[in-house]
Amino acid sequence: MNRDGRLGVGIIGAGRVGPVLGAALAGAGHALTGITAGSDPDRVEAILPGVPVLDALEVARRSELVIVAVPHGELPGLVEGLAELDAWQMGQLVLHTDPAHGIEVLRPAAARGAIPLAVHPAIAFTGTTLDLRQLAASYAAVTAPAAVLPIAQALAVEIGCEPIVVAERDRAAYAEAIATAAEFSRQIVHQATGLLRGIGVENPGGYLSALVRSTVDQALSEASPTVILPPDE
Numbered sequence: 001m002n003r004d005g006r007l008g009v010g011i012i013g014a015g016r017v018g019p020v021l022g023a024a025l026a027g028a029g030h031a032l033t034g035i036t037a038g039s040d041p042d043r044v045e046a047i048l049p050g051v052p053v054l055d056a057l058e059v060a061r062r063s064e065l066v067i068v069a070v071p072h073g074e075l076p077g078l079v080e081g082l083a084e085l086d087a088w089q090m091g092q093l094v095l096h097t098d099p100a101h102g103i104e105v106l107r108p109a110a111a112r113g114a115i116p117l118a119v120h121p122a123i124a125f126t127g128t129t130l131d132l133r134q135l136a137a138s139y140a141a142v143t144a145p146a147a148v149l150p151i152a153q154a155l156a157v158e159i160g161c162e163p164i165v166v167a168e169r170d171r172a173a174y175a176e177a178i179a180t181a182a183e184f185s186r187q188i189v190h191q192a193t194g195l196l197r198g199i200g201v202e203n204p205g206g207y208l209s210a211l212v213r214s215t216v217d218q219a220l221s222e223a224s225p226t227v228i229l230p231p232d233e
Helices: 018-027 041-047 056-062 072-084 104-110 130-135 146-158 168-198 204-223
Strands: 008-012 031-035 065-068 093-096 115-121 139-143 162-165
Touching: 008 018, 008 056, 018 031, 018 041, 018 065, 018 130, 018 146, 031 056, 056 072, 065 072, 072 093, 072 104, 093 104, 093 146, 104 115, 115 146, 115 168, 139 146, 139 168, 146 162, 168 204
Parallel strands: 008 031, 008 065, 065 093, 093 115, 139 162
Antiparallel strands: 115 139
């Protein structure tokens, strides 16, 4: 890490998550060292103009912080594969964004001296700069060794989120909660808009927008604990 706390950040994974987090960290003053190739290079270039496109090995070797934002099933093999190629470095920060994994999946990197961090921003990413606004109003689940937990929390703050610590043993339950909220909400909206479309309502998504948002807001409010202030003395 540089004296001023700024890092050289590399991104492995050019889907919806990686480029957005790279843009958020660049906005916080970090330097982007490279990103792996993705299926939509024009979208990535629009979010991260001029950032070098490199293979995963070169991204890891160039970077002080490596963000690994790949699909759930690819994460263990990628981390292990880069370890076998001696890509991970002593003191390097390695951060993955998978909700279901904690830091155990990064053990091959940690065994080579890297610092494992798990940070999952709890938003539905679109893969565009619109996500930066969403990040600024969201939370992130953070898992890290106790000694470096403040680093993980600081990085969550720098991408715009409020960090919430989730224990390693609780990551599976956390991932289930995230998947349930996302999939159930999506299915219900699709079902309701389909019914309205079937009776001839034009723009059923727009018609339900205020209802769905206000209902979800009310449900979230009801699910949050009520803070009872002590009476004035």
